[in-house]
Amino acid sequence: xxxxxxxxxxxxxxxxxxxxxxxxxxxxxxxxxxxxxxxxxxxxxxxxxxxxxxxxxxxxxxxxxxxxxxxxxxxxxxxxxxxxxxxxxxxxxxxxxxxxxxxxxxxxxxxxxxxxxxxxxxxxxxxxxxxxxxxxxxxxxxxxxxxxxxxxxxxxxxxxxxxxxxxxxxxxxxxxxxxxxxxxxxxxxxxxxxxxxxxxxxxxxxxxxxxxxxxxxxxxxxxxxxxxxxxxxxxxxxxxxxxxxxxxxxxxxxxxxxxxxxxxxxxxxxxxxxxxxxxxxxxxxxxxxxxxxxxxxxxxxx
Amino acid sequence: xxxxxxxxxxxxxxxxxxxxxxxxxxxxxxxxxxxxxxxxxxxxxxxxxxxxxxxxxxxxxxxxxxxxxxxxxxxxxxxxxxxxxxxxxxxxxxxxxxxxxxxxxxxxxxxxxxxxxxxxxxxxxxxxxxxxxxxxxxxxxxxxxxxxxxxxxxxxxxxxxxxxxxxxxxxxxxxxxxxxxxxxxxxxxxxxxxxxxxxxxxxxxxxxxxxxxxxxxxxxxxxxxxxxxxxxxxxxxxxxxxxxxxxxxxxxxxxxxxxxxxxxxxxxxxxxxxxxxxxxxx
Amino acid sequence: xxxxxxxxxxxxxxxxxxxxxxxxxxxxxxxxxxxxxxxxxxxxxxxxxxxxxxxxxxxxxxxxxxxxxxxxxxxxxxxxxxxxxxxxxxxxxxxxxxxxxxxxxxxxxxxxxxxxxxxxxxxxxxxxxxxxxxxxxxxxxxxxxxxxxxxxxxxxxxxxxxxxxxxxxxxxxxxxxxxxxxxxxxxxxxxxxxxxxxxxxxxxxxxxxxxxxxxxxxxxxxxxxxxxxxxxxxxxxxxxxxxxxxxxxxxxxxxxxxxxxxxxxxxxxxxxxxxxxxxxxxxxxxxxxxxxxxxxxxxxxxxxxxxxxxxxxxxxxxxxxxxxxxxxxxxxxxxxxxxxxxxxxxxx
Numbered sequence: 039x040x041x042x043x044x045x046x047x048x049x050x051x052x053x054x055x056x057x058x059x060x061x062x063x064x065x066x067x068x069x070x071x072x073x074x075x076x077x078x079x080x081x082x083x084x085x086x087x088x089x090x091x092x093x094x095x096x097x098x099x100x101x102x103x104x105x106x107x108x109x110x111x112x113x114x115x116x117x118x119x120x121x122x123x124x125x126x127x128x129x130x131x132x133x134x135x136x137x138x139x140x141x142x143x144x145x146x147x148x149x150x151x152x153x154x155x156x157x158x159x160x161x162x163x164x165x166x167x168x169x170x171x172x173x174x175x176x177x178x179x180x181x182x183x184x185x186x187x188x189x190x191x192x193x194x195x196x197x198x199x200x201x202x203x204x205x206x207x208x209x210x211x212x213x214x215x216x217x218x219x220x221x222x223x224x225x226x227x228x229x230x231x232x233x234x235x236x237x238x239x240x241x242x243x244x245x246x247x248x249x250x251x252x253x254x255x256x257x258x259x260x261x262x263x264x265x266x267x268x269x270x271x272x273x274x275x276x277x278x279x280x281x282x283x284x285x286x287x288x289x290x291x292x293x294x295x296x297x298x299x300x301x302x303x304x305x306x307x308x309x310x311x312x313x314x315x316x317x318x319x320x321x322x323x324x325x326x327x328x329x330x331x332x333x334x335x336x337x338x339x340x
Numbered sequence: 341x342x343x344x345x346x347x348x349x350x351x352x353x354x355x356x357x358x359x360x361x362x363x364x365x366x367x368x369x370x371x372x373x374x375x376x377x378x379x380x381x382x383x384x385x386x387x388x389x390x391x392x393x394x395x396x397x398x399x400x401x402x403x404x405x406x407x408x409x410x411x412x413x414x415x416x417x418x419x420x421x422x423x424x425x426x427x428x429x430x431x432x433x434x435x436x437x438x439x440x441x442x443x444x445x446x447x448x449x450x451x452x453x454x455x456x457x458x459x460x461x462x463x464x465x466x467x468x469x470x471x472x473x474x475x476x477x478x479x480x481x482x483x484x485x486x487x488x489x490x491x492x493x494x495x496x497x498x499x500x501x502x503x504x505x506x507x508x509x510x511x512x513x514x515x516x517x518x519x520x521x522x523x524x525x526x527x528x529x530x531x532x533x534x535x536x537x538x539x540x541x542x543x544x545x546x547x548x549x550x551x552x553x554x555x556x557x558x559x560x561x562x563x564x565x566x567x568x569x570x571x572x573x574x575x576x577x578x579x580x581x582x583x584x585x586x587x588x589x590x591x592x593x594x595x596x597x598x599x600x601x602x603x604x605x606x607x608x609x610x611x612x613x614x615x616x617x618x619x620x621x622x
Numbered sequence: 623x624x625x626x627x628x629x630x631x632x633x634x635x636x637x638x639x640x641x642x643x644x645x646x647x648x649x650x651x652x653x654x655x656x657x658x659x660x661x662x663x664x665x666x667x668x669x670x671x672x673x674x675x676x677x678x679x680x681x682x683x684x685x686x687x688x689x690x691x692x693x694x695x696x697x698x699x700x701x702x703x704x705x706x707x708x709x710x711x712x713x714x715x716x717x718x719x720x721x722x723x724x725x726x727x728x729x730x731x732x733x734x735x736x737x738x739x740x741x742x743x744x745x746x747x748x749x750x751x752x753x754x755x756x757x758x759x760x761x762x763x764x765x766x767x768x769x770x771x772x773x774x775x776x777x778x779x780x781x782x783x784x785x786x787x788x789x790x791x792x793x794x795x796x797x798x799x800x801x802x803x804x805x806x807x808x809x810x811x812x813x814x815x816x817x818x819x820x821x822x823x824x825x826x827x828x829x830x831x832x833x834x835x836x837x838x839x840x841x842x843x844x845x846x847x848x849x850x851x852x853x854x855x856x857x858x859x860x861x862x863x864x865x866x867x868x869x870x871x872x873x874x875x876x877x878x879x880x881x882x883x884x885x886x887x888x889x890x891x892x893x894x895x896x897x898x899x900x901x902x903x904x905x906x907x908x909x910x911x912x913x914x915x916x917x918x919x920x921x922x923x924x925x926x927x928x929x930x931x932x933x934x935x936x937x938x939x940x941x942x943x944x945x946x947x948x949x950x951x952x953x954x955x956x957x958x959x960x961x962x963x964x965x966x967x968x969x970x
Binding site: 051056063064068072143165182274282312 | 345348349351352353355356359360362363364365366367369370373381383384385386388434435436438439441442443444445446447448451454457458460461462463464465467468469470471472473474475476477480491492494495496500512515516519524525528550553554556557561572573575576579585588591592595598599602603605606607610613614617618
């Protein structure tokens with residue numbers, strides 16, 4: 039997918055000369071794209087300039103009022119802050135543990151495949167199910183983790199304590215993403231020529247020094263790529279995790295931006311505000327995608 | 341290995357074993373919970389070893405009914421999930437491979453525009469256009485239908501680009517030879533391109549099946565009729581009990597059933613899965 | 623079997639770049655014509671235009687008297703052998719050979735007969751159930767040939783079919799392709815950048831340069847009477863020596879020697895084949911002083927590299943010929959090739 043940016047419009051030397059066939063081939067994809075992607079996106083943009091009255095009877099054009107209101111609203115600012123904390127923590131946890139596991143795997147020889155199998159399958163677990171599993175483990179009444187924490191003198195309750203709730207969604211979201219990052223780190227490590235590390239070893243660099251001077255710099259393209267992917271994941275794919283564990287609570291302590299769009303749009307029925315939030319999210323995705331694709335070109339010259 | 345440092349090897353194995361344990365623990369506990377009857381959960385701590393009520397629990401949730409507080413049997417949800425996941429996976433593959441074919445092997449007006457339209461879908465995940473997309477689906481009368489559950493999700497820039505990459509690596513001469521051999525666009529696609537993309541299709545299928553199976557937000561929105569609930573979406577409805585304690589054994593049995601199919605697919609096709617995952621990001 | 627007639631053929635790309643232009647060529651029925659030239663000369667484009675893989679923007683191509691400009695490749699009754707063989711990797715050899723016939727809805731029994739016949743001719747019978755991956759380069763080349771043969775087309779088109787093979791196999795396959803073509807009598811157009819391949823295989827050579835035909839003729843004709851310094855240097859190994867000379871009053875002055883020359887007065891380029899230079903007495907008429915630089919031992923002959931009046935010149939001698947540092951070389955005036963300053967041959 040990323041390689042596309044470098045050679046945009048390549049075709050074959052010879053081509054079929056059929057005039058209508060290519061349109062027919064593209065028709066299903068374009069129809070779905072138009073009806074379910076572009077049209078709704080356009081609607082969201084349009085809606086974001088409108089406001090409905092309380093009974094849904096009258097709609098007025100309000101320009102950027104929905105946007106200005108958002109940035110005046112403490113709830114939205116709270117959602118931004120929550121998203122930031124959640125994204126950064128989840129990305130850090132998911133990347134660091136995956137890197138640690140990949141480094142450990144890189145030292146093994148015969149057991150590599152077994153460990154890989156045992157570590158990759160959470161990728162297949164639905165985020166919603168991951169949420170339910172951790173919600174069960176952290177259940178204040180019967181969960182095993184609160185029980186252990188109690189032994190340490192900590193009274194866990196994510197239904198009341200915002201910090202606990204945040205920790206819960208971070209752990210559940212990271213757990214699900216570790217396998218993905220792990221696979222890419224393993225691939226990244228394998229692509230580092232053994233000769234480089236051997237040369238460093240001959241030069242007298244110990245394992246820790248080797249990691250920081252050889253492995254980590256050479257792994258930086260992979261790391262950067264995974265960072266972007268994980269941030270996208272935390273911002274857009276973790277809705278189920280939150281919905282299944284905390285429902286955005288307590289007191290909006292885990293309401294990330296995507297959750298708020300849903301909440302305002304479907305529960306609160308505040309369409310104008312929800313649309314404005316959607317548009318802001320689109321902006322964020324576009325920025326992240328551009329970063330991802332610009333990084334491709336850098337990777338090529340690396 | 342660069343040098344033999346036993347303590348590093350030991351540390352590596354310890355790290356991995358710890359990792360495997362952390363990764364497996366939630367699933368193990370869920371499984372254990374699903375093998376006990378409800379009385380096991382009143383003691384204040386979840387059981388740590390499997391019980392003997394496994395058969396009853398799973399039978400109860402699969403059939404549904406009063407006992408499990410489920411109006412819809414899990415068996416039906418599993419069926420729905422399977423149908424939706426297959427529709428999404430096949431749908432994405434079919435429309436993407438056709439689009440990629442058009443873009444790579446034909447030159448036509450508006451080709452660039454078509455390409456960018458597909459590319460833009462990357463930037464519009466369903467989560468950011470939930471409300472208007474829901475409206476479109478509602479207006480088309482697709483709520484509570486398999487089409488409504490799958491069709492809005494089957495546009496795929498990622499899959500299109502993957503097939504495009506695959507096609508670009510197929511030598512030009514193969515198409516030229518086929519044309520000289522009297523194969524038109526249809527025959528070339530069916531006789532040469534499809535067979536040569538087989539492993540890529542399979543790898544992509546694994547990824548997309550998981551993607552489709554694990555959908556959550558979209559099914560919740562477009563199904564009000566419980567007969568169309570997928571298992572991943574349904575598990576939430578089950579856990580949402582207001583007044584009483586959740587029926588842990590049933591919920592966990594459902595969770596186990598919900599993750600079983602995609603997890604098995606990943607384990608059974610690990611090689612294909614890794615290939616698919618890494619290649620879609622190329 | 624058919625003749626191929628090409629009239630004023632040209633190809634201009636949408637961007638305005640011209641690949642070939644003004645090509646007129648008559649290929650007789652059963653003839654083996656080789657298109658040769660350096661890379662970028664348009665030889666492959668020309669072949670692909672005959673095949674129908676490249677659109678014709680000017681002129682016409684006729685195969686067997688029928689204009690084919692607008693016809694699909696499959697409708698032109700030609701078969702093509704590609705440089706990378708272009709075998710379908712997922713099909714067995716038998717399926718590769720039959721694919722084109724199946725697409726033409728040929729009867730199953732006839733397909734089997736033709737495939738078996740081709741397999742027998744090419745001695746690939748034991749590989750029919752294998753995939754191309756399991757074959758060596760030479761075997762794949764045969765299968766690619768087989769795919770052309772089974773079609774029994776009006777013409778074979780070869781696009782550098784041997785350049786992926788190692789040197790030894792290339793020589794063998796050269797002979798085999800030619801023998802096969804003689805036996806079948808199928809009109810063939812063969813593209814190569816290798817002048818030796820061109821020389822050894824062609825009934826007629828077509829030397830291309832910058833999208834135009836430079837010279838057409840039998841290999842010997844082209845070798846002996848190159849129309850330009852370009853052809854002179856391109857055809858033949860080692861390359862023809864080119865030296866500056868001056869014609870003045872019916873005399874050609876060259877390398878300090880004088881030859882009875884003809885034509886207009888003025889500077890000329892003189893071409894001499896390596897094998898036409900002979901050792902002479904220093905005081906003989908037409909003797910050029912030559913300093914030996916290096917010697918290349920080829921076994922069957924010795925190549926001496928000399929300095930003649932500041933120009934580097936190569937001469938071929940029989941094996942064992944003694945060469946000294948200071949020698950004199952000469953050439954029969956009849957073997958001199960004269961070119962004008964623009965590189966065109968001056969008619970003798």
